[in-house]
Amino acid sequence: MPSSRTSLTLAFLLVAGAAAAPRPISSALTHLHVPATVLLAPVQQPARSLLAWLRGPGPGLTADAPSPEVQVLREQRDQYALEVKQLRQQIDELRVLIRDLSRGFDLNPSLAVKQITAPVIGYGADNSGGLLTVRAGRRDGVSVNNVVALRGVHLLGRVVRVDDRTCAVLPLTRMSKGEAVGGVVMLADETIGPRVLLKTHEGGTLRGQVEYLPDPSGVAPPVTIARGMVVRLQDADARWPQSAQMLIIGQIETAEPSPEMPLRTVVTVRPIHEIERASEVMIRIPESGQSAERVGEKGGTP
């Protein structure tokens, strides 16, 4: 018994030491995260799938899509709609590129992305962590800053750590307080509206002030921002990779006048699907040779 007490005391001292250790030591212990997650995956993954099945399709699909076939078709439709939007944006950017090239700038906005589907194998037992562990890693071509989507077109977050077989994903709603994501309010399916700069807000939402682009003619009617409008990512400052552009951030939950500037509108955006409850995600990987994407080229991080 004394030996077991000694070993217990020793274990306590080690754990207490680890708790008080700064990042250089704790990050060395991070290598144990993957074995611990993999150890629990055989039970966790079926349980998560069972729960997803019990819960049924997400709120964006429940209204009139009872059959799986319709659901698949809708997902394909959303996917194609996204590609159309991305192509349109690329056309706009190519126009800008032509203009820039004529001025002597060297830009490379072309992009090809492959998507891989991967199951979420861990959220961590403690909610305060906030990162998802996904079963796709370096061997699948995943790298840091790859964009992660839900149901193909809904922005979930980005990869912040990659191991050989797994990666860690930081959800959009867990960004740091000072970090902003640029989006555009979609006035209709194909009509891009004003820009909005969103920051994390309470309750798993994002909040920001809608910015109106100056109308050169000054005769355009005022745009009404309403609850239910979709907000897509369009980050002019390239804080997010090119492969994330035009992905759906969420729907406007509230739109109210700004307390400081009553003529401006402040919107609260909630992701359509609860991104922290995803059981399967899609990782958007730029084709080889383009892994840096625009984010890397500009030297920033998303």
Place this chain on the structure above:
Amino acid sequence: MRWPVTLLFAWVLLALEPVIREALRLGHPSAAPSLVVPLVVFVALFAPVVPSLWTALLVGLMVDLTTLRGGLSSTGLPPTVVIGPHALGFALGAYLVHTVRPMMMRRNPLTVMVLSMIVAALAGVVASAILGARDMLFSGSWSDGSEYRAMSDLLARLLGALYTAGTGLVIGLLLLWAHPLFHFHDSSGRRAFSRRT
């Protein structure tokens, strides 16, 4: 105590914990119940002090190891695990249960329920204190790379502790039903009492 049985229960409950927490989560800051705290309480109620502390320590270590923190681009640091907050919190909770268990009706599921709530609150305070202290003490490349919101995290943990009463009752019933499998040496309060007298 049969270690394989305890470890098997711990493994299943640890794996189910994040799934059930996400499913039963209420609001933001998210209050979510714990599945593993009732197991820690149950073992501490019936096992000798050293095995119960080892169980608490191991379960807490697994919770710490499976939780990545940080990774915010504003810090530029990759995510990391922080070992200790739950391991030490659960161990302290197990010791508390071991201390008060002579006054408890150990076979009653309500005991597991109430003690689960208390242990979850205690472990939550310890975890918040450790994470908060790290946030205050370490900065730059020594920090965890997260924006730790101590008060909202503590509030979520305390609300989660109240919520744990529910899972404590359900898992307490399950564990008390499976009690013979654990083969605790002093599994009966009456036997322990008669040995002393």
